Amino acid sequence: MKLLGCALLLLVLTGCTNGLRIDRSHPSVNHDSRIQFVVLHYTSASDERSLALLTHGEVSAHYLVGLNPPKVYQLVDESQRAWHAGESQWEGRTWLNSSSIGIEIVNPGYTDTPNGRLWYPYSEAQIKAVEALVKDIVKRYNIEPRHIIGHSDIAPLRKQDPGPLFPWKRLADDGLGIWPDAGAVARNKARFDVNPPSMIWYQQQLAHLGYAIDLTGELDVTTRHVISAFQMHFRPARFDGEPDAQTAAILQALNNQR
CATH class of the missing domain: 3.40.80.10 (Peptidoglycan recognition protein-like)
Structure with a gap:
């Protein structure tokens, strides 16, 4: 019985199934969760x-x-x-x-x-x-x-x-998401009111935050939709897809916080 028990333990450790032996004694530390x-x-x-x-x-x-x-x-x-x-x-x-x-x-x-x-x-x-x-x-x-x-x-x-x-x-x-610092937004807006960023800047910043957007340099249909989605999340009072100074200020603040 003792010999049979050892054989069964060896079977479990090596992952022997239908003749296939799998050695699981060297687990890698290089992995993370599927859920991101x-x-x-x-x-x-x-x-x-x-x-x-x-x-x-x-x-x-x-x-x-x-x-x-x-x-x-x-x-x-x-x-x-x-x-x-x-x-x-x-x-x-x-x-x-x-x-x-x-x-x-x-x-x-x-x-x-x-x-x-x-x-x-x-x-x-x-x-x-x-x-x-x-x-x-x-x-x-x-x-x-x-x-x-x-x-x-x-x-x-x-x-x-x-x-x-x-x-x-x-x-x-409550730590369940990101939100821009109000002081940083105010400072950024004062700068962008005087010197508005280019459309390629908006596209680059949106891409850096995570959105899927092409760097066309144009206020095309896709860019308007992405800006509107960004505004709906971070400035829900107005999400018209217009690239204004406040939108730029929020976007800059969020990317700086990263």
Whole structure:
């Protein structure tokens, strides 16, 4: 029996399976987690419809934060790839489904009215649930604050979620994201009011922050969309895609903080 036990132990240690012997006695220190990003979304649907779409539709997410009640549902195991990001890019990484945790939040998004677009706020209970969930994920995977991003950041030509009413600053104040220093923004704006930067400067700075953008030197359609996505995240009071001095000041402050 003792001899049989030793043989079984040797089998486990060498990973012998169907005649294949794998030596696992030399683990490398050069690795990190597959999960590098947290991507936040809204669903544009009710609780019931959101659950149906994310469990039996063509898309999915790792988590869904409900509205009534603000319950957190896990829909996909974190070890698996959920289909929430689609064609996407951040810091040169493409197709972020493979390297991110996707969190959907039940929210109608917006309604277009004769007086303009009406965006819907998130409930306090929802935001508390999102904060607790993101904090747990970040702690377990050691995710950097600058890697907590929105769907609109990684796909600015296609998406606008989680929208201008998502409280990015509140999360950043809790270490769950980045936010520009107000004093640095004020100093930068005074300089840019006098000497506005070129369009290639905006494109270079946006690319440095993480956005996917071509360095054309022109205020083309893509650049407007990227600027608008940046503004929606960091200056939600106005996200018209215009490259003004305040936008430049915020962008400079964020990149200097890196």
